[in-house]
Amino acid sequence: MGSQQNDIQENISSRSTLATWLLTPAILGGMALFGFQTYSLLTGKSFTDFDFKIGTLWSTQEAAPVSRETEGSSNLASSILRELIAEPLEIMATEDAAIPQVRRKTVLLTKENHTDDIIKSEQVKELFSSETITVNSISASFGNKQIQKYVERMQNDYLIDPALVPRHGSWYVGISFAPSVCYRNFGYNASNVPGIMRDGNTEYTFGLTKNERNATDKTIILYTIGLDFGKRISSKLSLFSGLHYAQYGEQLHVRAADDCDPNFAMSSFMGNKPQYERSVGESQGSLPYTNKYSFLEIPLGASYAVKEYSKSKISINTAVLIQKLDHVNALVYDFDTDYYYWMNSKEDIFRKYGLGASIGVSFSQYVGERLEVYATPQFKYNLHSTFNEPYPITQNQYTGGIQVGFKQQLF
Secondary structure, X not given: OHHHHHHHHHHHHHHHHHHHHHHHHHHHHHHHHHHHHHHHHHHOOOHHHOOOOHHHHOOOOOOOOOOOOOOOOOOHHHHHHHHHHOOOOEEEOOOOOOOOXXXXXXXXXXXXXXXXXXXXXXXXXXXXXXXXXXXXXXXXXXXXXXXXXXXXXXXXXXXXXXXXXOOOOOEEEEEEEEEEEEEEEEEXXXXXXXXXXXXXXXXXXXXXXXXXXXXXXEOEEEEEEEEEEEEEOOOOEEEEEEEEEEEEEEEEEEEXXXXXXXXXXXXXXXXXXXXXXXXXXXXXXXXXXXXXXXXXXXXEEEEEEEEEOOOEEEEEEEEEEEEEEEEEEEEEEEOOOOEEEEEOOOOOOEOOEEEEEEEEEEEEEEOOOOEEXXXXXXXXXXXOOOEOOOOOEEEEEEEEEEEEEEEEEOO
8 A cells, every 4th residue: 555655755856846847947937928028018129130240249339310290291390390390400529529419409499479369268169168169060070981970970860850740630549568466365264164163253174274375375476468449528527448468477486286185185165176285384295386367358547647748748647447357277275174276267156247446647658749658567456256156255456557558639
């Protein structure tokens, strides 16, 4: 065991030495390259600018030739400066000086007063006035034609035309869509619950309790979509109606029914066999199931504008909803057998017709002369229970969401 460990250590040591010999030159070369790149960035010199001749170590540096300015410059100050610099240098030789002295020619500057060229304060104000600046095109500041086209488009295109004048029609039509959070108000009709017992204000039953149902049921997200039309009564009041397809529901937790239980074979409800049983909380084997109730709705309501602007307004909407049940996909609990049963809209246990109510605050904006878009946070509540009597559960569905859509103004 010890010899094998020594062989492993020697193998690792030899590989470490080889890696050191390979990595060290690479690291040094990288550091040198990094230093040269830093020097080149600061001085602007490359590797070809170095002169490796031996004589250059003792040679003196010659004076750099004076560079000529670029022709065609229109800057007056730069032109004057070049004239001053371009004056010839006079070399004065003396008997005692070994090195010639260089003396710059003296230039006398005179001050001239041009009172006619002084810009008055009123002219300066006019030059920098906001009115003059707004008249000028932004695209004139750019030389690139593509940038000029882009800026001109920005100047001419608007999401909403500032000069838009809305044209209010007597009638309008539109489409709306409302994603909503759905839930229900849950209760019991104690007189129809079998085997219930009372002790003061407390009720006892062997079946599913209200607290258990409220602890397991969850909210879900569904939607309402529809066509709308309305009549403008005055500048503030409008009446509206339409045809909507609305969904309501909730999510409950159940577990698969035990078909080995003797009660399973003997249990039935309205001609259906049990499929699930109640699950207290989200225990092991618990399954989420979404109950959905779909309705055709006809809203009959009014909209009143509480705040109006040039192209927008804020309104309060309220309506009564006439409902007809269209489709059901839900589990229904039976107190006698203590099981859940799958039901659809054909079952008489569900109410076929009902009433609801809605209220909301609408924020609308005209984006065209006759086209209006809006967003309306709203709340809807079903005034009738989802179930018919004598089923003991009373359940009122409700939703809260944001209705969005548009209105096209007509004649």
